Amino acid sequence: MSNSRTSLRDLLDGSRLLAMNCEYRAALDAIEAILRKHPGDLDALRLKGNILEQKALDEHERSPRSLALSLDYLTAFACYEQVLGVDPRHTVALIDLGDHYRYVDAFDQAFTFYRSAMELLEAGEERIGAASEIRELLSTCDDLLRYPSARERAQQLINRCNQMLQVLRSTNDEEPR
16 A cells, blocks of 8 residues: 555544544544545545534434534535435445435335345455455444334345355355465
8 A cells, every 4th residue: 555545544543532532623624624635535535424424413413404404514415415426336335325314214215225235245346355344334234223204124134245245254264375
């Protein structure tokens, strides 16, 4: 990995840490600085969407109606769409966009993105690591089990995720150490 990519990774990690501490303005300022230097960086753009989304979720107490009208929430959506415009096979952005719809109770749209991500993962696509992405999707689907209208679709994805994790485990067990 090149030194500039390592440095960029460190900057992104710093922005993520600021956001985790609810220092959204500082995190967004740092992301904007990164995007000025690296305007095409999909990780930075996706992280900007994540931070804006979390800020909106915190400020609007996860109220679907209020979220749908939030400028931060709408801007987060645009960030995910930009990532997918450049890389339509970006599995993590597909999961992010599914989550974005899930938070406003738009389950049909959410499952469209979750299924797309799952199909790509099953085909060997990944961005941050297959196991990590599958676990993220699995966690999301576990949460969706509490909604009667989403339960069956969530269980179907959970089954697929568990099958994939089993395959990954067996593949890793077969590799020499």
